[in-house]
Amino acid sequence: MDLYIGNDLKDVENAVSEFCEKEFDQEYLQRLEDEHKYPIGLYEKIGELGFIGVGFSEDIGGSGYGALGHVVAVTEMCRRLPGMGMALSLGYIPGFVVDIYGNREQREKYVRPMIEGKYISAISVTEPDSGSDIGSLQTRMEDKKDHFIVNGSKVFTTNAGYADFYTLLAKDESGLTTVLFDKDLIGKNGPKRFEINDLGRKMGINTTTSGELVFTDFAIPKDYVIGQRGKGMKTVLNGFELGRIVIAAQAFGSMLYGYEKAVDYAKKRKQFGRPIIKFQSIEHELVDMYVEIEQCRNLLYKAAWLYDRKDPESKKFSSMVKLAIPECAIRILNQSVDILGGYGYMRDQGLEGALRDIRITSIYEGTSKIQKIAVAKLLY
Ligand SMILES: Cc1cc2nc3c(=O)[nH]c(=O)nc-3n(C[C@H](O)[C@H](O)[C@H](O)COP(=O)(O)OP(=O)(O)OC[C@H]3O[C@@H](n4cnc5c(N)ncnc54)[C@H](O)[C@@H]3O)c2cc1C
Structure with missing residues (x-):
């Protein structure tokens, strides 16, 4: 008997375990690591099978098992092959902020496809001179009526480059604010306004990227704010x-x-x-x-x-x-x-x-x- 996990969640655990047993392969992982490539095919599959969604609420396409559901699915993936389980879960962990604080429209647009394995998320908080001391960050958002103009840089953003949407923490007149931006917006801004530099190989999780993001007069509409302004x-x-x-x-x-x-x-x-x-x-x-x-x-x-x-x-x-x-x-x-x-x-x-x-x-x-x-x- 398990103190916290009921039979239905046990079934989920078994399903994840069976899938990983069949699909996770160490040689494949090592090849992806050598090529510095994200396991996108497997990410799509775990989305289709509902394994990303285990912990998300039902109103957005999840199974509603909450944090315990996430824990069961991620534990089982990492138990089978740590590097693979970590990389796959890192596709959606950065999306938690949008799920928790996003409005209905934002959650439908970004969280639902993420749960389905169609979108990869990223979160950009850390800067070259601001790590543990988040409050000292320098990336600025200038208020221009219906949009912000962002200037500054971020480092260590996981999934930089292939993420479909990013949550950014930056400073505006009201304090620290979180905003979203996505691939469409990057395209609309053009290449001179946004740059990604892959920080290259690291000690582990080499299927994922860690990127530096550089914003130069990058425009983000105000309705992309996540949660309350100044409460980022x-x-x-x-x-x-x-x-x-x-x-x-x-x-x-x-x-x-x-x-x-x-x-x-x-x-x-x-x-x-x-x-x-x-x-x-x-x-x-x-x-x-x-x-x-x-x-x-x-x-x-x-x-x-x-x-x-x-x-x-x-x-x-x-x-x-x-x-x-x-x-x-x-x-x-x-x-x-x-x-x-x-x-x-x-x-x-x-x-x-x-x-x-x-x-x-x-x-x-x-x-x-x-x-x-x-x-x-x-x-x-
Ligand atoms: C692979 C990888 C992926 C990452 N992914 C992301 C991501 O997706 N998004 C993102 O925003 N960031 C990401 N990060 C950044 C990560 O969160 C930071 O590296 C981490 O928070 C520490 O910040 P720092 O590296 O600037 O170290 P620092 O804050 O400079 O710390 C250096 C050392 O000082 C210690 N220290 C700092 N302050 C104190 C204190 N008050 N008291 C005692 N000791 C202290 C720290 O514990 C550490 O040992 C990632 C980093 C890596 C390496």
């Missing part, structure tokens, strides 16, 4: 509240991947005449990993459960899981590499890639240190 910081941070839980699910699924591989290997690999799992130090290490996994599972499900109930504790738990679970995943994947010995270090085993991929979960949407600050503020 709140808009983004509330989107991150769900985002952090789902990023923790990326990390959680990936630690399961590492642990399961390590157990399987330890049972098969023989040294000194017996399977290495029979050495107490290996067996006990696996037990420690298992206990940590169950602690993370409970914390993660609880965070999602609180979020879905709009519980005042949710913010704290969202930061807590974003702090604890990525750190634990990095540790467990590292231990898994150890248990596979020299083979763990080789690319074809998948673990070194998973360890590199998962490293980002303790950085994006707020570093571990920033989560600790957020939890402390809510506690004391």
